[in-house]
Amino acid sequence: MIVLLIYIVIFIVAFVVVRLITQRMTAIHDFTSLKTVTFGDESTVRPNRWASIISVASVFLIWGAFTGSHWTPVHVPGPFVGDTEFTYLLEAPDGSRDEATVFVRVFNVGEKADAMEVDPGDGFAKNDSATVLAWRSKLVPMDKNDEVTRKDGAKVVEVDGQPIEPGGTVDVADGRVVMTGKGTLNFSPDSGLQMEPVWLPPPEAVVKRLVEISKDGYQNFTLWEHLGWSLYRVILGFFLGAIVGIPLGYAMGLSDWFRGWFDPIVEFMRPVPPLALIPLVIIWAGIGETGKIILLFLASLWIMTIAARAGVSGVQITKVHAAYSLGASKWQLMRYVIMPNSLPEIFTGARVAMGVCWGTVVAAELVAAEKGAGMMIMVASRFQLTDIVLMGIILIGVIGYGIDIAMRKCEDVLVPWKGKG
């Protein structure tokens, strides 16, 4: 909730600040900046670079702020760490009362803490000492060392001077004391607003992991082998799908028999998400490489078929007529008109297929694999190694994004006429 609120505040503040600054600064008048109708003219909406930079930076800032990262200057209040104390008032069955102090040492994750040596003090209630991990709570068996214990009928009636009874809560200096139903005290130090590393490790922990794993590997394979295998599966599966799918799509676009024969199959398979095929593929081909390649083949096959079919159907009839009038044979029409004309559609399909394949391979590796990006995060999550999980997710995202950029670059080079005809 707070995170969302902070995010919205950063969004608005950044917007206002950047607007103010750029309005002062821009003397550049390119064509778009001279357009007066901008609201509603989609072509004038170009991603604001500042917004992108601030957006990414603020994600890291918030991440760092809520995990106590060393990299961010500001933090939300962290959990209490250090020594604290609270007192309790023990009432013996005879009605006499004595006060004692509980010294608590709250230590951070990954640290070791020794219990404090405390002076037992006087009276029948003796001082206690306890240690507790930040974000956790601890039952304090405060009366163990007392001369009159709960077994003897003694009970705690006050904590830090405030009355308490079973089920009740008292706020103390650096935390809260809850009395259990049986009358024991349970101390929870203040947890602050930061996330526990098990839930969300700070960015530097993720980077440290990345360095460590790229040096030493994880689960018998180096990081590059994990990622390389995932990528290899995607590319192999995609290529097999394209090699079968594109000719099939052409055939469907050019022959009524092929169209009739494969239409029901393609239209049926199209809405089936590849993930739904994982169980079947595992039954048929096992969890090895073959199964994964078959899955990715199926994932890209239908997309490529449909893209190629659309590419053929999309050819303008005047272009076909023109080619025939210029003396082209059927084969020449295919080679010089239909194939190049369908390239933009095929590229669009290939981009979609690559994205779907990348998602599918990760999912398949989550289910079963001995290497791969998905396997890495799955195994890590079993051991609650959240930093590896996060690292894996980030790498998967970065690679997926990279694939898409690479495909777009290819597109620009190979089909420069796209969308301009």
Next chain:
Amino acid sequence: MSTLSIDNVSMRFDIPDGSHIQALKDITLELKTGELMSVLGPSGCGKSTLLNIIAGFMAPTEGKLTLNNVPITKPGAERGMVFQQGALFDWMSVRENVSFGPRMGGQSPSEYDENVDHLLDVVGLQDFKSKAVYELSGGMQQRVALARCLANKPDVILMDEPLGALDALTREKMQSLVLKLWKETGKTIVLITHSVEEALLLGERLLVMAPRPGRIHKEYRLPFADMGVGADLREIKKHPDYAPTREEILSMIWNMEEEIMGRTEGEKS
């Protein structure tokens, strides 16, 4: 002497709802080599249909067509077509577009290079040879289409509103170009247009078609095309016969349109 002969051609489109459209009825026409014929008529009178039949994109329901006594059954290199727009190959450069026909015919670059370069010169695109077609303006694209058609050395050139999408000035320049090419190459040309002026200027023969069913309404033989070769087309328009002919054809087409309107309104009420 080679001729394009159209003999009693009719075309009937069957419509899925059971009715049918008589797009052409008993068209008989003969075109000699080197004749330039423009075709005028209200929208929907079957001009494009006639041209597509000559090109061989569809077969007529009745009648037959021959070019040099060879029946026309399918598209062929001897009948070149210039479309209104969108028929260029976007994935090829200007030069590749123009040399498409010869290349498909199996000629080697040494055979067609000279002619292609010459044609690019003629249409004024020598500096745009290696440009992609989507980088050209509409008028330039139409010149590419014209050059591409000519490079294939067809006997007959068919044009369906080739200049329809151009602005007035570019259009006039293109009209001069068509006249020049016609005289230089001696091709038989059939040109469909919506503009009466264009039909007058570019029609050695001018065919006015009438709709429902599509038929030949009247044919003119005009002197303006011959005069226009190498001359200023605006001067031609000052010729004493020009304006009266234009008015006559305009009112003819106007009346046809009126009649169509009247008929559809009559059908409604």
